[in-house]
Amino acid sequence: MSRYLLNKFLYTVDRDPDLVERYRDDPRGTVTWWEAERANQILNCHIPEASTWLRFDEVEREALTTHDYVKLFELGAHPFLTLTLFIAMFERDHPEPLGFQKEYARRLAHFSLPYPDIAT
Amino acid sequence: MATLAAVIASTHHPFYYRASTAQGEDRPPFADEWVRKITAFRETLTRARPDVLVMVGSDHFHQLWLDNMPQFLIGKAPFYDANWYNEEREFGLPRMVLRGQEDLSAYLLREGLDAGFDLAYSNELRIDHSITCPIITLRPEADLPIVPVYTNIFAPPLPQPKRFVQLGKTIRELVESWPGDQRVAVIGTGHLSLELGGPRQFGPHGPDPEFDRRAVEWIASGDLEGCLSEVTLDSLHAPGNATHGFMDFMLMMGVAGEGAKADYVDTLDLFHTMEAYFTWYPNGASA
Numbered sequence: 147m148s149r150y151l152l153n154k155f156l157y158t159v160d161r162d163p164d165l166v167e168r169y170r171d172d173p174r175g176t177v178t179w180w181e182a183e184r185a186n187q188i189l190n191c192h193i194p195e196a197s198t199w200l201r202f203d204e205v206e207r208e209a210l211t212t213h214d215y216v217k218l219f220e221l222g223a224h225p226f227l228t229l230t231l232f233i234a235m236f237e238r239d240h241p242e243p244l245g246f247q248k249e250y251a252r253r254l255a256h257f258s259l260p261y262p263d264i265a266t
Numbered sequence: 267m268a269t270l271a272a273v274i275a276s277t278h279h280p281f282y283y284r285a286s287t288a289q290g291e292d293r294p295p296f297a298d299e300w301v302r303k304i305t306a307f308r309e310t311l312t313r314a315r316p317d318v319l320v321m322v323g324s325d326h327f328h329q330l331w332l333d334n335m336p337q338f339l340i341g342k343a344p345f346y347d348a349n350w351y352n353e354e355r356e357f358g359l360p361r362m363v364l365r366g367q368e369d370l371s372a373y374l375l376r377e378g379l380d381a382g383f384d385l386a387y388s389n390e391l392r393i394d395h396s397i398t399c400p401i402i403t404l405r406p407e408a409d410l411p412i413v414p415v416y417t418n419i420f421a422p423p424l425p426q427p428k429r430f431v432q433l434g435k436t437i438r439e440l441v442e443s444w445p446g447d448q449r450v451a452v453i454g455t456g457h458l459s460l461e462l463g464g465p466r467q468f469g470p471h472g473p474d475p476e477f478d479r480r481a482v483e484w485i486a487s488g489d490l491e492g493c494l495s496e497v498t499l500d501s502l503h504a505p506g507n508a509t510h511g512f513m514d515f516m517l518m519m520g521v522a523g524e525g526a527k528a529d530y531v532d533t534l535d536l537f538h539t540m541e542a543y544f545t546w547y548p549n550g551a552s553a
Binding site for chain 1: 504
């Protein structure tokens with residue numbers, strides 16, 4: 147299990163306007179492409195100096211490909227990264243102010259303290 | 267030696283800029299009161315006549331990332347670009363450029379290292395809303411040079427609360443021993459109770475009003491002993507999953523000093539989180 151890699155996906159997609167739209171429109175294709183092409187890039191390094199060992203497990207891959215932010219919370223993905231990216235993708239579909247954010251809270255309502263560990 | 271002209275601690279609400287500039291039906295009902303409170307808070311910095319601002323905040327996974335995460339970092343650069351695409355997208359924040367006070371950065375780094383803090387540094391730092399929000403609220407002209415100080419309140423493992431307090435005390439000692447005659451204000455922003463990406467987010471108030479009440483009392487009265495006796499890395503999960511940002515308030519209590527009552531205290535109960543504003547004048551308001 148790699149909370150780090152989940153976070154790396156959320157972080158690198160969130161900071162790229164084109165990737166935000168691509169992930170919204172084609173989550174399965176985007177996750178497959180990202181895991182093959184981007185998961186092992188070290189962000190501050192020349193591309194050939196990549197890592198060799200990073201991959202999602204089945205549960206993580208499925209959570210990302212189904213936009214399942216409840217599952218991502220359960221897996222310990224960093225809540226700020228998940229929230230920020232999902233607001234960018236789905237706030238537009240909710241006409242009332244903070245409509246998406248409030249629905250997001252409701253869908254997490256079954257979690258109580260302590261929340262899933264987010265340490266990486 | 268430099269003069270510590272003011273110590274200011276504040277929340278950093280990224281929605282203020284948009285709320286305060288919105289017009290007509292886009293303007294939220296709480297905007298006018300919020301602007302009045304911010305305008306009064308701004309005056310507490312203006313009257314201190316600062317030349318330089320030391321700005322304490324926390325990067326929100328913008329430039330600092332999990333492959334290389336510093337606990338405490340000081341910017342040392344002649345300029346700082348500011349605000350990021352996702353802050354523009356979500357909060358409508360403007361792009362900004364701030365000048366840096368490099369000689370004070372160098373002084374804080376050298377003397378801070380020698381005082382026992384293994385500080386990281388950055389010679390090219392793009393700062394985020396934890397620092398630009400208080401620029402927008404307290405010094406919208408953005409005309410003073412800054413020294414950014416970033417803390418990790420965000421990506422565990424985090425330093426202990428007492429370490430934030432100790433760093434605050436050290437920053438004060440170093441500012442007051444900095445050769446020269448500049449007037450320095452130290453401004454830091456954090457959170458009271460706050461939940462982001464969890465079930466208690468975006469409620470009608472902050473997630474834990476009772477924590478907020480006690481936190482405001484600790485800060486306003488300078489009750490570092492009481493605060494440190496109750497606040498731990500574990501305890502901060504209870505008021506909300508982003509409440510570790512309160513440790514930046516604890517850092518600022520360290521700057522202000524044990525038992526230092528704030529000269530100015532104000533709060534605003536908003537949806538989602540409580541706003542809180544504090545100013546101390548260590549040498550008197552007119553010094």
